[in-house]
Amino acid sequence: MSNKVKSLQDLRKMRDELKGKINLREKSDNPDNLVQIKVSMATCGIASGARETMNYIIDDLDNQAIDAVVTQTGCMGYCYAEPTIEVTLPGEEPVIIGNVDTKKASEIIEKYIKNGELVDGIIPDTYKTIDNK
Numbered sequence: 001m002s003n004k005v006k007s008l009q010d011l012r013k014m015r016d017e018l019k020g021k022i023n024l025r026e027k028s029d030n031p032d033n034l035v036q037i038k039v040s041m042a043t044c045g046i047a048s049g050a051r052e053t054m055n056y057i058i059d060d061l062d063n064q065a066i067d068a069v070v071t072q073t074g075c076m077g078y079c080y081a082e083p084t085i086e087v088t089l090p091g092e093e094p095v096i097i098g099n100v101d102t103k104k105a106s107e108i109i110e111k112y113i114k115n116g117e118l119v120d121g122i123i124p125d126t127y128k129t130i131d132n133k
Contacts, residue, residue, distance in 0.1 A: 035061075035068040035113055036088040042075035048082035049101060056102040057085075060109055068113075078123055087112060096123045 005011050039045070039054040054072060061068045078084045081098025087108065088094040097108060098121050111117040 033090050035066065035090070036086075036094075037068055037070045038073040038086040039070070040074070040076045040078070040082065040084045040086075041072040042079075044075065044079040045082045045084065050083035053083045053085070053100050053102060053105055057105050057109070060106065064109070066109070066113065081121075081123060084123070089113065089116065094125075096125060097121045098123050 005014065037057060039050055039057070041050050041054070050072075054070065058070050061070065073086070076084050076086065076096065078096065078098055083100045084096060084098045085100050085105075085108075086094050086096045089112075095112070095118075097104070097119065100108065100121070104119075104121065107119055111119050
């Protein structure tokens, strides 16, 4: 998308591109039936490239016509592993994945979102000992 609008056609093209991105990010009729992705966009995440990661995820999901809700969230507390994302497949528990650059985002979409295969980089959300059964 260019920064300068030179014609009505350019303006319409920009509008259509933005509508598609907004639709992809904000679908909310039945979010439990859709893949949900939250991208940590606190200062630490943004400094580590979370904005680029989020834009890549939105574009790739849109290009592959994968229905998903992509939103941004604040700090998840995993600053050492930024950019971090939380992915929730329909009917599954959320999975938090760290160090998600565009290459890792592509792997997550291809392996986890499309095929349900776990990928490296998952951050455990709970730590249980043998005593906690």
